Structure formats: C-alpha cells, structure tokens
Amino acid sequence: MANTVEVMKLSGVFGGSQAQEFRQTISELVQGGTQALLLDCADVTFIDSSGLGALVVALKTVRAGGGQLYLCNIPKQMMMLFELTSMDKVFQILKDEAEFFSLNPPPQEARD
Template structure:
C-alpha cells in the first residue's frame, strides 16, 4: 500500500510505502509520485520508515520518481530507511544518487 500526505507547503508531498515495495506496488508508487508532480508538488519525500523490503522494481520506481521530480524543477529525497532498504541502496551504489536522510524533517530541510 502507498500513502500520500501533503505538508503545509504547497509544493511538497510525502509518500509512505507500507510493508514491501516490490513489483506489486512499484506502479502504485509511480502513479502517486506522478500525481503529486502533476499537482505542482515537485518536492517529494519518500518516507521509507514503514517499508521493510524493497526489490529492484521498487528501487526503479523511486529512481523514476526522482527523474520526474527533477524534470519538473523539483527533487525527490528518501528518508528513514530500514536496514534491508539501505543495503539495497548501497549494493547498487544508488546511495550516491539518492542520499538517505534520517527523517522526513531532515529530508525537507536538506540537512
């Protein structure tokens, strides 16, 4: 399941994948990020605090969201990674492209 929350800033969306982000929900994540960007919320934070597992399809959806947000003049950041998700990011060297933040608040500030 994918949740979308908006913050007080009109250009920000926080997306929360719950459980496992696999090929089953990768399209859902793409759809949620696409909708947020189309609505003008080009600063996206993917809160992975409740995502215990991510496969290559899930990772691809996050990277696709990053590309979409940047093309719209914004950015996509990831926050609160679980150990397995961090391992996937490190093994693929994508932690250099998607810098993980400790919390959604840190991701929004860019700390």
C-alpha cells in the same frame, strides 16, 4: 502551478503492483506542482528490483518537473541494497522528516 512540499509514506513489500501504483502517484504529484517530495521508508519491510526501479523513475520524474526527491528512515536491509547498487550516491538520503522540513519549509500562506 503551486510550489508544494509533500511527504509520502511507503510500507510493506515495495515492488510489483505497488511499484506501478507508486509511479502513477508520483506523476500525479509532479503534475500537481509538487516541488519537494520526501519518501518515508520506515515501514518498508522489503524492496525488490521493480521497487528500486520505481524509485529511480520517481527521481527522474520529479527532477524533470523541476523538483527534488528525498528519502528518509531507510531500513537497514534497504540501505544495504542501496549501497550495493550505489543508489546511496544517487538519492538524497536524510535521517528523518525533521531534516527534510529544515531544508524545505512548507510554503506559507500569502499575506496582504
């Protein structure tokens, strides 16, 4: 299984049917060997309870696969929700993609 680093950009209203598709995508990434996953939330305009639940399921799925899940570029409204629900203490929240890659450099090609 490959040790991979992935960035996934979330956008728009995060919840409902989008949350269901998101959970499936996360499961596929973990099964494919993703060990470090960054969710870039810069373009999220709203998150509902099913979206928040999907993020928690994603965190559990990634951790169960031996990986780490990070969030970055959290919009103000989303951060307020995270603080109200104490999810800001559960998730690893980074400033941006650059901070993520400083912690998780992409794997380099094997050299002979």
